Amino acid sequence: MKRLTVAFAIYGFLGAWLLLTGVACPLRAQSNPPVQSKAPEYAGSESCKTCHEQVYKSWENGPHWKQTLKEGGIAKHGCEDCHGAGAAHVADPADTSTLFLFGKASAKDINARCETCHASGTQHLKAINSLHRQADVSCISCHSSHHAEGREFLLARPQPQLCVTCHQAQKAQFEMPFHHRVNEGLINCTDCHNPHGTVKPHQVRTSAQQDAICFKCHADKQGPFVFEHDPVKTEGCQSCHVPHGGPNPHMLRLSTVNLLCLQCHTNSTFSAAPSAPSFHNQTTQFQACTLCHTNIHGSNFDPFFFK
Numbered sequence: 001m002k003r004l005t006v007a008f009a010i011y012g013f014l015g016a017w018l019l020l021t022g023v024a025c026p027l028r029a030q031s032n033p034p035v036q037s038k039a040p041e042y043a044g045s046e047s048c049k050t051c052h053e054q055v056y057k058s059w060e061n062g063p064h065w066k067q068t069l070k071e072g073g074i075a076k077h078g079c080e081d082c083h084g085a086g087a088a089h090v091a092d093p094a095d096t097s098t099l100f101l102f103g104k105a106s107a108k109d110i111n112a113r114c115e116t117c118h119a120s121g122t123q124h125l126k127a128i129n130s131l132h133r134q135a136d137v138s139c140i141s142c143h144s145s146h147h148a149e150g151r152e153f154l155l156a157r158p159q160p161q162l163c164v165t166c167h168q169a170q171k172a173q174f175e176m177p178f179h180h181r182v183n184e185g186l187i188n189c190t191d192c193h194n195p196h197g198t199v200k201p202h203q204v205r206t207s208a209q210q211d212a213i214c215f216k217c218h219a220d221k222q223g224p225f226v227f228e229h230d231p232v233k234t235e236g237c238q239s240c241h242v243p244h245g246g247p248n249p250h251m252l253r254l255s256t257v258n259l260l261c262l263q264c265h266t267n268s269t270f271s272a273a274p275s276a277p278s279f280h281n282q283t284t285q286f287q288a289c290t291l292c293h294t295n296i297h298g299s300n301f302d303p304f305f306f307k
C-alpha cells in the first residue's frame, strides 16, 4: 500500500508537470511556443453526476470511489483521476478533447493510464512473460470500471467466460472426457495462471512456496518421499499429464500406461531411467505397470513404488 501511495505521488506529480509544460499536447505547444498552455481544470465528480448518473453509481459502488474520493487517494479527483480534467467538457459536453477516452485509446495507452496507480504488485502487466501485454490485450479487456455489475475485482465477465471468449481452443480441452472441471465452475483458469504475467512460461503460477502450482491442490503428490520418482520433481507433472484435459483416463499424455512409462524406461543411453527389467516381457500381465508400481508419484516404503 505504501508503494502504491508513492506511485500516486510520483505519477501525480509527473502528470501535472507534463500537463503544465504542455508536453502531453505537442501540437498546441507548437502553435503557441512562447505561452505555456494553461493546465486543464477539474470540475469535480459531483458535476459529472448530473449527466452521467448510471456511471456515477457504478463508480460509487466500486473500489475506486473509496480510493479516489473518500480516502483522498491520488488527488481526490474521482472520475477525473482516470478521465482527465473535465471542466472544459462540463462547460461544453461536445468538447471531449481534454478527456482520456478509454473506448478510443490504444492498449498501450490504457495500460499506462491504469498503471499510473497500479504500477507495482501482481497486477503489473509488465511482469516478465506477460503474453497479454505483448499481444496488446489491455486491462479493460478483462476489467470494467463501470460494467462489472458488482463482480469481484471489477471483472468484465465472470470466469471462465472471461478467458474462453478469446481462448476457444482451451475451452475445447476442458470439454474432453477427462478434464479439470473449469467449464463447470469448480476451479478457475486463474487458479493455475496469473493473467498479468509470471516468471514461468505460459504465465503459469507457482504456489506460495514457489513450488509447482499443482501441489496447491494435490498436496499428497508433493512428498517428501523416501523414494522419489525422479520426473515428478525434475520434469514436473506435465511429463505424464496434460494440465487441461484430454481423451485418456487420469489425464495422462498417452492412451496406455505402458507406452507412457516406456518412453523413458527403455534401453536408451539418453535416458536417466533404468530400462524395465528383462522379465517384464510385454505380455498383458506386465502392461498395466501401475498395477504393481502403484505409488507412482513416490513411496516411503519401496524403491520400486510398490506401496
Ligand code: HEC
Pocket: 043, 044, 045, 047, 048, 049, 050, 051, 052, 079, 080, 083, 085, 086, 087, 089, 090, 093, 094, 095, 096, 099, 100, 101, 102, 103
Ligand atoms: C452537461 C452534461 C455533462 C456533464 C456535466 C458531463 N458530461 Fe460527459 N458527456 C456528456 C455528453 C452529452 C457526452 C457525449 C459527447 C459526445 O460524444 O459528443 C459525454 C461524453 C463523455 C465521455 C466520453 C464517453 C464515450 O463514449 O467515450 C466521458 C469519458 C465523459 N463524458 C466523462 C465526463 C466526466 C468525467 C465528467 C465530469 C468531469 C462529465 N463527463 C461531465 C455530458 C456531460
Ligand code: HEC
Pocket: 045, 048, 049, 052, 055, 056, 057, 059, 064, 068, 078, 079, 080, 081, 082, 083, 102, 103, 140, 143, 144, 145, 146, 147
Ligand atoms: C478507475 C478509472 C475510472 C474512473 C475512476 C472512472 N472511469 Fe469512466 N471509464 C473508465 C473505463 C476503463 C471506461 C471504459 C468502459 C469500462 O471499462 O467500463 C470508462 C468509460 C466511461 C464512459 C463511457 C460510457 C460507458 O459507460 O462506458 C463515461 C461516460 C465515463 N466513463 C464517465 C465517468 C464518470 C462520470 C466517472 C465518475 C463518476 C468515471 N467515469 C470514473 C475508467 C474510469
Ligand code: HEC
Pocket: 111, 114, 115, 118, 121, 122, 123, 124, 125, 132, 137, 138, 139, 140, 141, 142, 143, 153, 155, 190, 191, 194, 195, 196
Ligand atoms: C487477461 C485478463 C486480465 C488482464 C489483461 C488484466 N487483468 Fe487484472 N485481473 C484479472 C483477473 C482474472 C483478476 C482476479 C484475480 C486473479 O484471479 O488473479 C485480476 C485482478 C486484478 C487486481 C486485484 C488483485 C491484485 O492482483 O492486486 C488488480 C488491481 C488488477 N487486476 C489490475 C489490472 C491492471 C491495472 C491491468 C492492466 C495493466 C490488468 N489488471 C490486466 C484479469 C486481467
Ligand code: HEC
Pocket: 004, 063, 064, 067, 068, 073, 074, 081, 082, 113, 114, 115, 116, 117, 118, 139, 140, 143, 144, 145, 152, 153, 154
Ligand atoms: C487514481 C489511481 C487509480 C487509477 C488511475 C486506477 N486505479 Fe484501480 N485501484 C486504485 C486503488 C487505490 C485501488 C485499491 C487497492 C487496494 O485496495 O489495495 C484500486 C483497485 C482496483 C482493482 C481491484 C478491485 C478489487 O475488487 O479488489 C482493480 C481490478 C483495478 N483497480 C483496476 C483498475 C483499472 C483496470 C484501471 C484503469 C482503467 C484502474 N484500476 C485505474 C487506484 C487506481
Ligand code: HEC
Pocket: 160, 163, 164, 167, 170, 171, 174, 180, 182, 187, 188, 189, 190, 191, 192, 193, 202, 204, 238, 243, 244
Ligand atoms: C490445473 C491448472 C490449469 C488450469 C485450471 C488452466 N491451465 Fe492453462 N495451462 C496450465 C499449464 C501447467 C500449462 C503449461 C503447459 C505446458 O507447459 O505444456 C498451461 C498452458 C496454457 C496455455 C498455453 C497453450 C497450451 O494450451 O498449452 C494457454 C493459452 C492456457 N493454458 C490457457 C488457459 C485457460 C484459458 C484456462 C481456463 C479456461 C486454463 N488455461 C486453465 C495449467 C492450467
Ligand code: HEC
Pocket: 131, 132, 135, 137, 141, 142, 162, 163, 164, 165, 166, 167, 189, 190, 193, 195, 201, 202, 203, 204
Ligand atoms: C481479449 C482476449 C483475451 C482474453 C480476454 C484473455 N486472453 Fe489470454 N491471451 C490472449 C492473447 C492474444 C494471447 C497471446 C497469444 C497467444 O499465445 O494465444 C494470450 C495468451 C495467454 C496465455 C499464454 C499462452 C502461451 O502460449 O503461453 C495464457 C496462459 C492466457 N492467455 C490465459 C488467459 C486467462 C487465464 C485469461 C482469463 C483470466 C485470459 N487469458 C484472457 C488473449 C486473451
Ligand code: HEC
Pocket: 214, 215, 218, 221, 222, 229, 231, 232, 236, 237, 238, 239, 240, 241, 250, 252, 257, 290, 296, 297
Ligand atoms: C511418471 C509419470 C507421472 C508423473 C510425473 C506424475 N504422474 Fe500423476 N499419475 C501417473 C499415472 C500413471 C497415474 C495413474 C495411476 C493409476 O493408473 O492408478 C497418475 C494418477 C494421478 C492422479 C489420480 C490418481 C491419484 O493418485 O490421485 C492424480 C491426481 C495425479 N496423478 C496428479 C499428479 C500430479 C499433481 C503430478 C505432479 C506433482 C503428477 N501426477 C505427476 C503418472 C505420473
Ligand code: HEC
Pocket: 179, 180, 181, 186, 187, 188, 191, 192, 213, 214, 215, 216, 217, 218, 237, 238, 241, 242, 243, 249, 250, 251, 252
Ligand atoms: C485449484 C485446485 C487444483 C489445481 C491447482 C490442480 N488440480 Fe488437478 N484436480 C483438482 C480437482 C478438484 C480434481 C478432481 C477432478 C474432478 O473430479 O473434477 C483434479 C484432478 C486431477 C487429475 C485427475 C485425477 C483422476 O482421478 O483422474 C489429475 C491427473 C490432475 N488433477 C493433475 C493436476 C496437475 C498436473 C496440476 C498442475 C498443472 C493440477 N492438477 C492442478 C484440483 C486442482
Ligand code: HEC
Pocket: 229, 230, 231, 235, 239, 240, 257, 260, 261, 262, 263, 264, 265, 272, 273, 274, 289, 290, 293, 296, 303, 304, 305
Ligand atoms: C519422464 C520420464 C519417466 C517416465 C515417463 C517414467 N519414469 Fe520411472 N523413472 C524415471 C527416472 C529418471 C527414474 C530414476 C532413475 C534413478 O533414480 O536412477 C525413474 C525411476 C523409476 C523406478 C525405480 C527404479 C529404481 O531402480 O529405483 C520405477 C520402478 C519406475 N521409474 C517406474 C515407472 C513406471 C511404472 C512408469 C509409468 C507409470 C514410469 N516409471 C514413468 C523416469 C521416468
Ligand code: HEC
Pocket: 258, 261, 262, 265, 274, 275, 276, 277, 280, 285, 286, 287, 288, 289, 290, 291, 292, 293, 304
Ligand atoms: C506384475 C507386477 C509388475 C508389473 C505389471 C510391472 N512391474 Fe516393473 N517391476 C516389478 C518387479 C517385481 C520389479 C523388480 C523389483 C526388484 O528388483 O526387487 C520391477 C522393477 C521395475 C523397474 C526397476 C528396474 C531397475 O533395474 O531398477 C522398472 C524401471 C520397472 N519395473 C518398470 C516397469 C514398467 C515400465 C512396467 C509396465 C510396462 C512395469 N514395470 C510393470 C513388477 C512389475
